[in-house]
Amino acid sequence: MTDNDHSQHDEPSRSPHDRDPEQPSGGNGTRWTTRPETPADAEAVHAVNAAAFPTDAEAHLVDALRGDPQAWLPGLSCLAEAPDGSVAAYALLTRCLVGGVPALALAPVATAPEHQRRGAGQAVVRAVLDAARLRAEPLVLVLGHPGYYPRFGFVPASRYGIRPGFEVPDEAMMALVLDDSGPVPQGTIQYPAAFGI
Template sequence: MTWTTRPETPADVAAVHALNAAAFPTPEEAGLVDALRADPGAWIDGLSYVACDAEGRPVGYALLTRCHVGETPALCLAPCAVRPDRQREGAGSAAIRAVLAAAAARGEKHVVVLGHASYYPRFGFTRASAHGIRLSIDVPDESLMALSLDPAVPLPSGTVRYASPFGI
């Protein structure tokens, strides 16, 4: 299936909330997106992406918000979601690829993600600890991954500082 990807618009806010609420077992991720959207230090217009079906309805979602690795500005990829009835069709991958390309086009350099170690390497993410990147909380080493959007710029090292809505 070919997905249409685009930045979220104001008309998509309710659909994005519903998509995240449906994709996760609790409403926390949907609430997180709302909180990030309201945080001017975290939210970056144009880095909230949807993958739409043939009728133009958002079915996949990927969000990049501001974080820091040590003192270096970076982006956090979270959450990523797909409507349960459309999972495993490529909508999530399409949204992730599109938002990463948009970030690179804006001159962003680094992205971190805390997620499934078997999923995110397909987008170029590698184990963050290999670059000296860590969290202030305990997570499985293979779950924290990082990506340089510019091959000429190495990943920084340090502790990831997420936007306050993450609570980390």
């Protein structure tokens, strides 16, 4: 399946934590304003995650991660604003471990249904990855659509000897090395408790 063949209803290779394998529609000229989440955004962020997924589990996941000081990293939750100032898309990076070494997990990524396939998801993923680079974070992991995340530089995590502690298709578990000045950690991914995995 190519990204152009992907439709909103294709579910088999999509992570439950990524909801916007989008192709920009092109020609709409939308430039998305991105910024870090603030406490005042919590309700709108909850609404976007609830609308973007079949259930509100992702919205509750974000709320739970906010309350976990071991997982939540200020400045690594970003949103894209629609022209009217509402939240169009959201992306979150939280602390995880790979073989006991700190890394980041990208999840969820959500775009409000009315803004999907217009580039809002791409804009917010780029914003949160840029924020991670500014913090000198070395590694980001994502369980997501293999036709979507490689555009950001993600490759199968297995290339680095990184694996999840559960069964997923190899191409869906991906890694992005942000800082290659040191060795990339290897081993099993340990997610924050809120993920329930």
